[in-house]
Amino acid sequence: MDRRRFLSAAAGLALVGATATPGHAAKPKTLRVALLPDENAAAIIQSAQPFKAYLEQALGRPVEIIVTTDYSSMIEAMRFHRIEVAYFGPLSYVLAKSKAPAIEPFAVGLSKGSPTYRSVIVALADGPVKTIGDIKGKTFGFGDDASTSSHLIPRAYLARHGLVASADYRFVHLGAHDAVARAVQGGQVQAGGLSKAIFDSLVAKGSIDGAKIKVLAESDPIPNYPMVMQGDLDSDLKMAIKKAFLDLKDREILKTFRADGFVTTGDSAYDILRETAKVLSLDLTKIKG
Structure with a gap:
């Protein structure tokens, strides 16, 4: 710049x-x-x-x-x-x-013609988290506290699958969505949540290695x-x-x-x-x- x-x-x-x-x-x-x-x-x-x-x-x-x-x-x-x-x-x-x-x-x-988007939960492809249930006892990365697709929605998704923040898993707030993806790739957290559009963009730009990170789950549409x-x-x-x-x-x-x-x-x-x-x-x- x-x-x-x-x-x-x-x-x-x-x-x-x-x-x-x-x-x-x-x-x-x-x-x-x-x-x-x-x-x-x-x-x-x-x-x-x-x-x-x-x-x-x-x-x-x-x-x-x-x-x-x-x-x-x-x-x-x-x-x-x-x-x-x-x-x-x-x-x-x-x-x-x-x-x-x-x-x-x-x-x-x-x-893609819809006024909605989605959130994803991601983990290392060869890491300890293979399923949503494996997040129990691990550390999860959220974005900003006020983020929809990097906090509220993934937190709600985990709760619907029986995983309650603090009780079933530790979590940290990492700020921006790209920080969550990088923390997952770097192993600082075992899984994380972020916007699907941002995740796809990071992979397309090469900022994140798509072969090293896998999508575990995708949310329902969000406004x-x-x-x-x-x-x-x-x-x-x-x-x-x-x-x-x-x-x-x-x-x-x-x-x-x-x-x-x-x-x-x-x-x-x-x-x-x-x-x-x-x-x-x-x-x-x-x-x-």
Whole structure:
């Protein structure tokens, strides 16, 4: 990544980490758009440059791409109006909505024509974990505490198969999805959970050796990542932002979101996450964020 892009990424990280809340405007001169930190932040910033250019042209104003240090920082940035638009994971959106009720999900990515995606549980191909039952007594790697496909869903899957966190297996939170895959490949954890799309991407790029890691299980469909905006933005700007995403057809830009396109969504699409948390007796107010 060149120096200019590095400075842009660093500035974004500094912005959301600041304690002072910048003045909020219904028609901001620069639109701040946050992308979920589910992989390396520098790589996300770099790959998002074509998307930035597209959005600037569509909206007629500068766009700043931000990648926060973690999910919690992104939720707080949305809560305190340090960003106007954010690409949340399903669970991190639910957590953000609980703290900032006025925010609005307006578009969701399509994967192979469906507004859903899946989580996978992976293990070393030649390691001690051959089946889901073998995870008992082992160490499992989750991603961020507020991650859907790298925490909530794999944790629920294990619970449905009689494996309760802390009681039946140890676990660690490793942050980003790619960190989970690398920890499994490196033997730091015996199994882990992450987004299937991210896992497939890591294998395709050669970041992870597909011959060394096997998929033990795949989840049921999960509502895909929503695009979310501040609810008190100018109505014309809100319509323009939504239109820009719904009209987005460039395949290279869509790779930023691991999507084939966007369609309209709403808050009720994510009730399944709230229900899953209740089944696990997880208090969403106590999850980081």
